[in-house]
Amino acid sequence: MNAVLANTWTFTIKELRSFFNSAVAYVILTLFLFITGWFFASNLFLANQADLRDIFGAIVPMILLFFVPAITMRMIAEEKKSGTIELLVTLPVRDVEIVLGKYLAALILLGSALALTFAYPLTISLLGSPDHGALVGGYLGLFLMGAAYLAIGLFTSGLTPNQIVAFITGFVIIFVLFMLDKVIVVFPATIASILEYISVGYHLENLARGVIDSRDVLYYLSLIGLFLFLAVRSLESRKWR
Amino acid sequence: MIEVRNLTKDYGANRAIENVNFTVPTGQILGFLGPNGAGKTTTMKIITGFMPPTEGQVLVDNMDAIDHSLEVRRKIGYLPENTPLYTDMDIIGYLTFVQRLRGLPKSEHAVRTKRMIELCGLGEMLKKDIGELSKGYRQRVGVAQAMIHDPEILILDEPTVGLDPNQIVEIRDLIKELGRAKTLILCTHILPEVDATCDRVLIINRGKIVADGSPGQLRAAASGHYRLTVEIKGPSDQIRAALVGISGAARVAIADRDGAEPPLAGCARFVVESAPGKDLRETVFGIVRDRQWILLEMHREATRLEDVFRQLTVGADAGSSMGGDS
Numbered sequence: 001m002n003a004v005l006a007n008t009w010t011f012t013i014k015e016l017r018s019f020f021n022s023a024v025a026y027v028i029l030t031l032f033l034f035i036t037g038w039f040f041a042s043n044l045f046l047a048n049q050a051d052l053r054d055i056f057g058a059i060v061p062m063i064l065l066f067f068v069p070a071i072t073m074r075m076i077a078e079e080k081k082s083g084t085i086e087l088l089v090t091l092p093v094r095d096v097e098i099v100l101g102k103y104l105a106a107l108i109l110l111g112s113a114l115a116l117t118f119a120y121p122l123t124i125s126l127l128g129s130p131d132h133g134a135l136v137g138g139y140l141g142l143f144l145m146g147a148a149y150l151a152i153g154l155f156t157s158g159l160t161p162n163q164i165v166a167f168i169t170g171f172v173i174i175f176v177l178f179m180l181d182k183v184i185v186v187f188p189a190t191i192a193s194i195l196e197y198i199s200v201g202y203h204l205e206n207l208a209r210g211v212i213d214s215r216d217v218l219y220y221l222s223l224i225g226l227f228l229f230l231a232v233r234s235l236e237s238r239k240w241r
Numbered sequence: 242m243i244e245v246r247n248l249t250k251d252y253g254a255n256r257a258i259e260n261v262n263f264t265v266p267t268g269q270i271l272g273f274l275g276p277n278g279a280g281k282t283t284t285m286k287i288i289t290g291f292m293p294p295t296e297g298q299v300l301v302d303n304m305d306a307i308d309h310s311l312e313v314r315r316k317i318g319y320l321p322e323n324t325p326l327y328t329d330m331d332i333i334g335y336l337t338f339v340q341r342l343r344g345l346p347k348s349e350h351a352v353r354t355k356r357m358i359e360l361c362g363l364g365e366m367l368k369k370d371i372g373e374l375s376k377g378y379r380q381r382v383g384v385a386q387a388m389i390h391d392p393e394i395l396i397l398d399e400p401t402v403g404l405d406p407n408q409i410v411e412i413r414d415l416i417k418e419l420g421r422a423k424t425l426i427l428c429t430h431i432l433p434e435v436d437a438t439c440d441r442v443l444i445i446n447r448g449k450i451v452a453d454g455s456p457g458q459l460r461a462a463a464s465g466h467y468r469l470t471v472e473i474k475g476p477s478d479q480i481r482a483a484l485v486g487i488s489g490a491a492r493v494a495i496a497d498r499d500g501a502e503p504p505l506a507g508c509a510r511f512v513v514e515s516a517p518g519k520d521l522r523e524t525v526f527g528i529v530r531d532r533q534w535i536l537l538e539m540h541r542e543a544t545r546l547e548d549v550f551r552q553l554t555v556g557a558d559a560g561s562s563m564g565g566d567s
Contacts, residue, residue, distance in 0.1 A: 003344060010341045018329050083325030087386070090289045090321070091342045092314040238292045 007093050011101020012108070015075065019109055028067060032113045035063055040120045050128025052120055056138035056208045061201060064146050065178055069170035071109060072153030073163045075102045076235065080161035085235075095235045099228060103154055110146045114139060133210030141207030144220035145200050149174050151227035158234035174200075242267050243288060243394065243424065248297035250283050257283040258448040261297070267393070270420045272435035272456075273428045275445040276554050281428040282322050284445070285398050288426075289319045301394065315343070318392035322399050322428075324383040328372030332363055332382055335371060336389055343390045357385040361415065377408035381415070388419060395419065398428045413437060432547050446554040459549045469513040469521055469541050470496055475534030477509035483528050484511055489519035508537060514552075 019025040039059045040052075047054070076099075079085040088098055124130045156170035157163075180199035184192040196202045200223075203216040248261040258280035265271050275281050287294045288301070290310045299306040301313045327335060336354045345353065358364055361381040366374055371382055380400060387395060400416065401409045416427065417438050429435060435442050436456050444452040444459075452459055473480050484493045496510040515521050522541060529536045 006344075007342055010338065014327075014330075014338055017334075018327075021329055082328075083321060083323055084327055085325075086286070086291055086321040087319075087325055090291055090314055090317070090319050091339065092311045092344065093342050094311075 004094070004097055007097040008101040008104065011098055012104040015102050015105030016108060019105065024071075025109060028071060028109070029113055029116065032063060032067060033116055036060060036117055036120070040123075044123070044127075050124040050130040052124065052130070052135065052138060053208065055117075055120060056142060057201075057205060060142055061145060061178065061204060064142075064149055065171070065174055067113075068110070068146060068149035069153045069156070069167045069174065071106055072150055072157050072170065073167040074157065075106065075154055076158040076231070077161055077163045077166045080158075081163075089235075089238075096232050099154065099158075099231045099235060103150065103228060103231075106150045106154065107147055110150060111143065114143055114146070131210055134208060135210075137210040137212055138208040140212065141204040141216070144207070144217065145204050148200060148220050148223040148227070151224045151231070152177075155227045155231040155234060158231045242300075242302055243426070244300040244303075245284070245288065246298045246300070248284065248287060248294045248299065250280075250287060250292075251295045256448055258445075261445070261448070261450055263443055263450065263453065265424055265426065267424050268422070270425045270427065270438060270440045272439035272442045273426055273445065274430065274432070274435055274442055274550065276430055279445045279554070280448040281430075281445060282398055283448075285319075285321075285396055285426070285428055289317055289396060290314050315390075316393050318387035318390065318395045320383045320387045320397045320400055323402075324380055324400075326371045326379055326382055326386075329370060331370055332358070332367055332385075335382065336386060339386045339389055345390055353389055353391075357389055360388070360418070361385045362411070376403050377405070377411070380404060380408070380412060384412070384415060384419070392423070394424045394426075396426045396428075399430075400427070401429070401431065401434060409434075432550055444550060444553050451553045452549070467515045467520070467541050469515060469525065469539065470510070471513065471525055471536070472496075472508055472510045472538040473529055473534050473536055474508045475529075475532065479532075480509050480534065481511065483532065484513055484525070487513070487521060487524050487528070489516045489521055489524070490514070491516045510538075 036055060036059060040055055043054060076085070079088065089095065121130065121135050152173050153166075153170040156173065157166040159169065160166050177198070177200045180195045181202045182199075184195050184199075187195060197219075200220075203219045206213055206216045243265040245261055245263050249259050250257045261280070261284060273281050273284070286292050288299050288306060290306050290313055293307050301316060304313055306313045327338075330338065333354055336357060337350055340350050340353060341347075358367070361384055363378065363381055363385065366378050371379060374382065384397070384400065387397065397416065401412050404412060413434060416425070419425070420427075420438065427434070427439060440455060442452070442454060442456055442459055443450055471484075481493060484490060490513050492512075492514040494512050494514075496512045513521060513525070520541075522539060525539065526536065
């Protein structure tokens, strides 16, 4: 078990290095902060509300829709394209360690992006008295949602040696999950409630209200588990006879 | 020891290798030789556990390469074809990364890295990213990462492709140096490499093993075969027809141009390979005299390893290559 953790961590460090040694991490973090900051600042005094409902409910989920596949697209696809995947999988490491290590690095990047938005809750706490439960729940919800997106993105990156294809397929899967609860009005009630449960937005809304329900957390965790499992399987696909 | 048993691999409807069998005893340097696309790389990918065979089995020190995948991978050092490397890492960072994943004790990392840097002559390149290195240095980094854990088995797939002649000599010396105490499989389509470094040669063609023996044995098996190079002044198609018509001529081809001057206008240069034991020089001279062409040059040489290789890999479809430009 120790060796598993050590190997996973080795991959995480390597991925983080390549994020931060290239422009990728900085471009993503800067753009993320710029866009969220723009929407936060431009609406703050108009709405005159000490909450981050817009940011949590609409802006960040929308931005993550584009940013997450951009973070994950090269993670496995690039290794397949350059052939380094052959070096990796002929080392005495398990495929699951490779996937988890890379996933953890992406999570850390996502966590840093969210952590860097601390100025927004700080600002509204100074200006008014926001519901702290809703803030905590909102951040938790965003992190879980982003984590689920990352698992999907990592999975699609493992499907192809082409980063663009990885980005687009990842985007499409995330987009469908993202849109489900926004189109349910056209469906009959029974189907609508199922679609609502499958959608990523519905659970985020619950958490952002400040109600941390284990069902919502479990939803995200199972989504993460499912797509990480599929990512490992896609890496193993070279072994299918 | 590596035992390869009845190995077959299909890619969809394509059969890459078929029923390949061989054993490499500990300490042997094996040259795995074949034209491009013959199945060398496929075989290596199966031995290293990158992918499983469709049928058959690979045993490394009596352990199945699939069932005991991790143990087998620990024993092997592998340089894949085209030397894939992380271009955004530096040499020390990369070698350390590999050592961590190989589970080598942290206290040994610096020592092992230093030894590989010295052995592979990488000392002057330490400040650069791997992506900035020339092809020759990258190849050395590839060899260094394959050797860093002092593996019992070393598998190098086309280690000298794309290098200039000086670099080739350097890498070849390095391989010789490294191969002394190890089981080594060297995949290549370059013959002098095998002649210079290997104890034993396997020739694979179209997924099947077609020859197995020491370089000397293979040459000996082909002895009695001669190559006759002739340059004749006269109409080229008639000359070819006449040469093909000689009984005992196994193969007639236009002579290689590399190195030699192009033939004079109105002259043709051919290589005639004779069947074992036949000396065709008198016959050729007779033909030239009868037709009143002019014989400008004729010389005969014993078969080289190149010719053995060519006979085995091209000879299989001699009909189509007969008289072709080779």
